[in-house]
Amino acid sequence: MVKNKEEYTFNELKKWLNSLPKTRLNEVAVIAGEQTFTPIELMEAVKDKKNPYGRMLVSMFNNYKIEIEKKQKKSEKERKL
Amino acid sequence: MTDLTIMIIRQEIKNDNYNELFSIEAATKFQGDLGDPNFQSTYNNINIELFDGNKAKKEKITTRFDNETNQRKMAFINFIVHYGHGNSNAILGVNNDPAIDQTLDGKLQGRTISTVSCKSFDPFGNNSSTKGYLGHDNIYWILATNQPFLDDLISASTIANLKLAEGKTYQIAYDAQYLAYDNLFNKYSAADSLAGAIALQNRNTLKLKGNPNDKVV
Numbered sequence: 001m002v003k004n005k006e007e008y009t010f011n012e013l014k015k016w017l018n019s020l021p022k023t024r025l026n027e028v029a030v031i032a033g034e035q036t037f038t039p040i041e042l043m044e045a046v047k048d049k050k051n052p053y054g055r056m057l058v059s060m061f062n063n064y065k066i067e068i069e070k071k072q073k074k075s076e077k078e079r080k081l
Numbered sequence: 082m083t084d085l086t087i088m089i090i091r092q093e094i095k096n097d098n099y100n101e102l103f104s105i106e107a108a109t110k111f112q113g114d115l116g117d118p119n120f121q122s123t124y125n126n127i128n129i130e131l132f133d134g135n136k137a138k139k140e141k142i143t144t145r146f147d148n149e150t151n152q153r154k155m156a157f158i159n160f161i162v163h164y165g166h167g168n169s170n171a172i173l174g175v176n177n178d179p180a181i182d183q184t185l186d187g188k189l190q191g192r193t194i195s196t197v198s199c200k201s202f203d204p205f206g207n208n209s210s211t212k213g214y215l216g217h218d219n220i221y222w223i224l225a226t227n228q229p230f231l232d233d234l235i236s237a238s239t240i241a242n243l244k245l246a247e248g249k250t251y252q253i254a255y256d257a258q259y260l261a262y263d264n265l266f267n268k269y270s271a272a273d274s275l276a277g278a279i280a281l282q283n284r285n286t287l288k289l290k291g292n293p294n295d296k297v298v
Binding site for chain 2: 015027028030036056057063
């Protein structure tokens with residue numbers, strides 16, 4: 001059971017990180033405007049509650065979760081009809 | 082029948098990941114698609130003027146605007162398409178200096194700006210005297226670890242600009258762009274949740290200023 005938005009984001013990023021080949025771990029993975037992040041830096045940004053990019057990622061994954069749930073509910077409804 | 086004159090501002094900063102992995106490719110794709118024999122537009126002629134490298138500079142852009150009204154009588158730039166960095170006050174060019182900001186506002190009437198950059202919609206674009214402004218009100222995110230997603234993001238980022246060049250309304254262009262990001266979300270989110278979250282973020286930060294029923298010309 002996911003406790004909060006931070007934990008959900010961290011878990012999703014962990015899954016993503018584990019799916020990457022080891023050679024990619026030190027390369028630029030995400031570009032947020034002028035800021036770049038390696039996968040490890042991205043995980044650290046999420047852990048740091050004062051990092052604005054980390055906060056934004058938490059918000060992005062929260063929106064992602066809401067959208068996924070919305071789509072799941074819609075397809076369940078359609079299946080029942 | 083009318084002509085459309087497009088200024089493409091393509092920011093090119095060396096060793097800048099946003100420019101090198103994304104925005105230069107996207108600007109080049111947009112320009113290439115306009116030249117495709119299958120591209121159809123309601124405009125009679127489409128003229129393209131590329132402001133790349135050291136031309137992506139406020140002084141050069143100002144001179145070009147001034148050449149519309151002085152004895153050179155150059156064609157009026159109806160549509161400004163920008164790919165590069167941005168902030169709340171400007172879209173950026175050479176050395177990340179403002180290429181267009183509020184100091185040029187007196188020369189923006191009757192023009193449409195569309196930019197794929199961070200934050201420039203608010204307050205700059207939204208308060209500008211442009212006829213229409215399409216841009217983002219927060220950070221624009223890119224995922225570099227998933228090449229098919231990156232390629233699709235580059236394509237998606239040209240959709241609204243192509244619609245506007247076809248002669249479609251602001252609303253149609255905005256909706257098509259929104260749908261393109263939504264399609265990216267649907268395509269990638271099951272296998273790559275970060276790609277899904279990024280597609281959604283770029284969709285949600287897309288904003289339009291102007292009469293939705295207006296066209297560039």
